[in-house]
Amino acid sequence: MPDIGIPLLLLSLAPILALAWISHQWARSAWETAYATLRMLVQLLAVGFALVFVFKSPTPLVGGAVTLLMVAIASLIGIRTIQTNRLAAYVKALVSIGVTGALILAFILFGVLQLSDPAYQPRVMIPFAGMIFSNAMTAITLAAERLQRELETGTPYKDARTAAWTAALIPQINALLAVGLVSLPGMMTGQVLTGVDPLIAVRYQIVVMAMIFQSAGFSVAMFLLLSGRAWTGRETAEAEAAQH
Numbered sequence: 029m030p031d032i033g034i035p036l037l038l039l040s041l042a043p044i045l046a047l048a049w050i051s052h053q054w055a056r057s058a059w060e061t062a063y064a065t066l067r068m069l070v071q072l073l074a075v076g077f078a079l080v081f082v083f084k085s086p087t088p089l090v091g092g093a094v095t096l097l098m099v100a101i102a103s104l105i106g107i108r109t110i111q112t113n114r115l116a117a118y119v120k121a122l123v124s125i126g127v128t129g130a131l132i133l134a135f136i137l138f139g140v141l142q143l144s145d146p147a148y149q150p151r152v153m154i155p156f157a158g159m160i161f162s163n164a165m166t167a168i169t170l171a172a173e174r175l176q177r178e179l180e181t182g183t184p185y186k187d188a189r190t191a192a193w194t195a196a197l198i199p200q201i202n203a204l205l206a207v208g209l210v211s212l213p214g215m216m217t218g219q220v221l222t223g224v225d226p227l228i229a230v231r232y233q234i235v236v237m238a239m240i241f242q243s244a245g246f247s248v249a250m251f252l253l254l255s256g257r258a259w260t261g262r263e264t265a266e267a268e269a270a271q272h
Contacts, residue, residue: 041065079154088148095133095157099126102165109173117172124251125164132243133157140235159236160243163200167244168251171196175255189252196248200241207237 032040044065052058082090103121110117136156137143143152174195178188207213216233220226 082154083150085150091148091150091153094154095130095161098157098161099129102161103168106165106168107172109169110176112176120251120254121168121172123254124168124247125161128246128250129157129160129164129243132239132246133160136235136239156239159240163240164243164247166199167196167248170198171248171251172255175252185256189256192252193248197245200244204237204241207233213237 044061048058048061051061078094082094085091099122103118103125106121106125107114107117133153133156137153138147141152143149171192175188175192178191179185183191203211203213213233213236215236216229219229219232
């Protein structure tokens with residue numbers, strides 16, 4: 029693969045100007061496109077320098093701190109569409125993404141990949157953690173937004189939970205249906221481009237797809253269960269208050 033210099037890197041961003049113009053004409057939101065692009069650039073450049081340090085650090089405390097930071101930020105972004113009770117929603121998202129993500133990450137690293145010598149391999153752990161937490165984050169965003177909308181319109185909680193669960197998993201189900209036929213996912217593509225046997229790349233991609241689906245599904249399930257307990261408690265309190 030050729031090295032991508034600064035001029036070519038800037039060239040790859042040029043079509044975004046057209047998207048910004050369309051956003052301005054249709055939605056008066058060119059600033060959002062520009063802000064998102066600039067933030068992407070800054071974040072990726074910063075993480076590139078940070079990963080150089082993390083990968084060279086022999087202590088798992090550094091990798092652990094990075095994953096905790098990823099969970100905290102993913103949880104905050106995950107509830108960005110929530111307008112009420114944001115602190116409670118953040119705690120539920122934090123628990124859902126953190127607990128299920130940590131369990132799935134451990135299962136993949138030590139159960140499937142069987143890392144043991146050494147057990148701490150940041151070059152493997154950090155990318156896998158990023159895929160787990162980011163997909164759980166997106167799924168929770170969809171679930172939280174749909175759940176709030178349904179409950180605000182008076183939908184019973186069980187029906188609202190069903191709608192939220194279905195909406196949250198649409199991207200994941202679509203990805204499972206399309207992989208190999210419509211899309212060649214990033215990890216598989218990257219391995220093929222670096223010369224890895226396609227059949228080996230496929231095995232890794234199967235693990236990644238299963239991992240992403242599990243992280244999204246279990247995180248949303250826990251988030252909805254925690255939300256259900258909170259909603260039931262609120263309804264009970266309101267009913268008791270009405271009786272008095």
